[in-house]
Amino acid sequence: MNDHAPSLQSLAAPDGTCYGCGCAHPTGLHIDSYWDADGSHVICRHSPDSGFIGWPGLVYGGLLAMLVDCHSNWTAMAWHYRNEGREPDSLPRIHCVTGQLNLSYLKPTPMGVELLLKARVEGEVGRKTRVVCEVWAGDVLTVTADCIFVRVDTEKLKLQAHAQG
Numbered sequence: 001m002n003d004h005a006p007s008l009q010s011l012a013a014p015d016g017t018c019y020g021c022g023c024a025h026p027t028g029l030h031i032d033s034y035w036d037a038d039g040s041h042v043i044c045r046h047s048p049d050s051g052f053i054g055w056p057g058l059v060y061g062g063l064l065a066m067l068v069d070c071h072s073n074w075t076a077m078a079w080h081y082r083n084e085g086r087e088p089d090s091l092p093r094i095h096c097v098t099g100q101l102n103l104s105y106l107k108p109t110p111m112g113v114e115l116l117l118k119a120r121v122e123g124e125v126g127r128k129t130r131v132v133c134e135v136w137a138g139d140v141l142t143v144t145a146d147c148i149f150v151r152v153d154t155e156k157l158k159l160q161a162h163a164q165g
Contacts, residue, residue, distance in 0.1 A: 007032035
């Protein structure tokens with residue numbers, strides 16, 4: 001990871017409005033995901049602020065789920081761009097949504113420790129792509145996740161969502 005290089009989010013979706021990963025969300029978390037130097041993983045570092053406390057001294061589990069969801073989605077999209085031989089800022093944009101989000105909370109995640117999320121695609125990059133993700137608090141693995149992300153046309157998705165009811 002190069003802290004001076006633009007994140008995948010800022011390259012591919014500078015106008016993104018997701019609370020967790022949207023660059024343009026006025027009060028969001030603005031997480032940043034980058035290809036790791038190993039070329040196989042996408043990583044993200046995040047230090048939860050005190051507003052995301054769960055039990056005293058521990059990170060709220062819902063925040064961990066949101067971090068995994070956003071970062072793993074960006075991992076899937078990064079792999080799609082790479083699979084097509086394209087840069088993240090190329091058009092047309094690639095979009096994925098969460099199909100399944102399966103987390104295992106292995107150990108309590110302490111507040112006051114920078115978290116490292118490390119994700120990779122497991123298997124084929126396709127319409128449905130499997131991503132495995134780990135959350136590390138220092139040298140302690142606290143969360144693992146096994147997720148599916150689905151490549152979508154966001155305009156069609158929006159129309160489908162608003163047509164329901």
